[in-house]
Amino acid sequence: MKTIGEIISKYRDRSDLIDLLSEVQEEYGYLSEDNMRIIEQSLDIPLVDIYGVATFYSSFKLNPAGRHIIRVCKGTACHVKKADMIEGVLDDLLGLRDKQTTEDGRFTLELVNCIGACAKAPNIMIDDKVYGELTKEKAERIIKEFTGQ
Ligand code: FES
Incomplete structure (x- = not known):
């Protein structure tokens, strides 16, 4: 280093x-x-x-990132398919309350413009895997898989 x-x-x-x-x-x-x-x-x-x-510049981070990076797509296709609702669900599930990284350092939430999977909007990406056609229930299930709850 x-x-x-x-x-x-x-x-x-x-x-x-x-x-x-x-x-x-x-x-x-x-x-x-x-x-x-x-x-x-x-x-x-x-x-x-x-x-x-x-x-x-939104690419600069002033705090260390969590172990898993969740990118919520806010591009046009995802926006039209209620990306705001998905962001709200994730905020609630992770207890972020205006912070970008969870208290336990496990997750960091970022907003991005397009992750190139518009046909499956709304999308999120966790680390390098895309999760498409998200609903509230699907988002909850995915986060529970990661947290083991
Ligand atoms: S706008 Fe979300 S993947 Fe393209």
């Missing part, structure tokens, strides 16, 4: 910030406050600017 210092040494200034943050996230899985403070000091970029970039 590369140290944060090794990563930063490849970049010069704020014009490299997106690439730098991308590499830090690739290496560490997310952008920790500690690492952002080291970037602030090393490249003399105000922390507020680093946070600004990190929160503007």
Whole structure:
């Protein structure tokens, strides 16, 4: 694993910030406050600017991801077939309450635009497997399989 210092040494200034943050996230899985403070000091970029970039792009994560990533498709085909309802069911089942990752670190919920399975909308993807034609009952069954309840 590369140290944060090794990563930063490849970049010069704020014009490299997106690439730098991308590499830090690739290496560490997310952008920790500690690492952002080291970037602030090393490249003399105000922390507020680093946070600004990190929160503007949805691909950046400010917290570690859970062991399983659940991607809820909110693309047009899935939206029309009630993806909002599926998102609500998953929020309730996982007890997320506006958080992205469950307390036990087991699941992270992400919203995505299309996962390329529109014919089976509404869809979710858990890790690398797509679950299509979701209903409330089907979503509950799938989550119960993962949680063993
Ligand atoms: S819009 Fe959901 S899979 Fe394409």
